[in-house]
Structures are given as C-alpha cells and as structure tokens.
Amino acid sequence: MTDPDFNKLVYEIASLVPKGRVTSYGAIAKALGMANYSRMVGHAMGVCGKKVPAQRVVNSQGQLTGEPSGIAARKKLLEKEGVEVKNDKVVNFRKLFWDPSSEL
DNA sequence: AGATTGACGACGC
DNA sequence: TGCGTCGCCAATC
Numbered sequence: 551m552t553d554p555d556f557n558k559l560v561y562e563i564a565s566l567v568p569k570g571r572v573t574s575y576g577a578i579a580k581a582l583g584m585a586n587y588s589r590m591v592g593h594a595m596g597v598c599g600k601k602v603p604a605q606r607v608v609n610s611q612g613q614l615t616g617e618p619s620g621i622a623a624r625k626k627l628l629e630k631e632g633v634e635v636k637n638d639k640v641v642n643f644r645k646l647f648w649d650p651s652s653e654l
Numbered sequence: 655a656g657a658t659t660g661a662c663g664a665c666g667c
Numbered sequence: 668t669g670c671g672t673c674g675c676c677a678a679t680c
Contacts (some may be wrong), residue, residue, distance in 0.1 A: 576663050585663075586675045592661035593677065609662060616661040 556582060557594045560602075563650045564595070567606040570632040571648035572640050574610045581650035592616070606631075612643025 563578045575591040584590075595604040596616070605624035608614055614621040614628075614635070625635045634641035 574663090575661075579663085584676090587677090588662040588664090588675075589660065590662095590676055590678095594661095596661060597678085604661080607661085610664090611662095614661085620661085 556584065556587065556590070557598065560591055560594045561598060564603050564607050566650070566653060567603075567648050570646070572606045572608055572612065572628070572633060572643065572646050573648045573650055574608060574612075576610055577647075578607065578650055581654055606648075608640055608643070612640035612647075614638045614640070 559582050560578055563573070563581065567573050576585060576588045579585050579587045579591050591607070592609075592615070595602055595607060598604075604616075604620075605627040614624055621638050625638060628635050628640065633646055640646060
C-alpha cells in the first residue's frame with residue numbers, strides 16, 4: 551500500500567468502534583478523507599488480517615463480506631457483543647451504525 | 655509490464 | 668423506494 555498511514559488509521563477506527571456497534575468501509579474511508587478508497591479499506595483489512603478487529607467493520611449493506619469462515623467467526627463475535635446478526639447481515643444496521651466522523 | 659478482480663460506494667433510472 | 672450500472676485504488680494473476 552502506498553499509504554501506510556491509511557492502513558494504520560483503518561486499524562485505529564476499527565479498534566475504536568464501540569462494543570455493540572458497527573461501521574462501514576465507506577464511512578471509514580470518508581472519515582479519512584478518501585471516500586474513493588472504499589474498496590481499499592476492505593483490502594487493508596484483509597492485509598492486516600487477524601490483528602485487526604474487522605468484526606465491527608462491514609459494508610454499506612451491513613453485511614459481513616469476505617471469507618465464509620471469517621464471516622461466521624465475526625458474526626459470532628458480533629452476537630457476543632450484543633449485535634444481532636441474521637444471515638451474515640447486521641440486524642438494525644442503520645441503528646447500530648457508528649459514524650467514525652462523529653468520534654473523530 | 656499489462657490485464658483482471660476485489661471484504662465497496664455513489665449515482666442514475 | 669428498489670434495482671442496475673459506473674467508477675476508484677491496490678493487489679494478484
């Protein structure tokens with residue numbers, strides 16, 4: 551990645567998301583000032599892998615995308631934190647949505 | 655080195 | 668309000 555800071559910030563945001571809350575890739579990218587990097591956020595997560603709490607980071611649809619195995623793992627974690635997940639999708643995503651810009 | 659895909663988002667109809 | 672299409676940067680083939 552040409553912008554290590556971006557990846558680092560993504561990690562910060564992901565780790566900064568409150569328990570029981572979720573955010574979207576676009577929200578993070580936008581909060582970083584690079585809304586066009588929406589896809590890169592997901593890629594950054596994949597690059598970071600397990601060291602990044604990507605369980606709270608989902609797409610604009612509130613769906614857990616990525617590796618099927620990873621989805622199940624993150625889904626369980628979200629449910630454990632109090633987030634209702636149905637069919638690999640966050641229930642009441644709109645209500646549980648956490649805006650990084652609001653915190654930043 | 656070039657082309658394609660990808661954990662997405664926003665705009666258009 | 669819902670579905671479809673186009674665009675973005677980076678990594679991988």
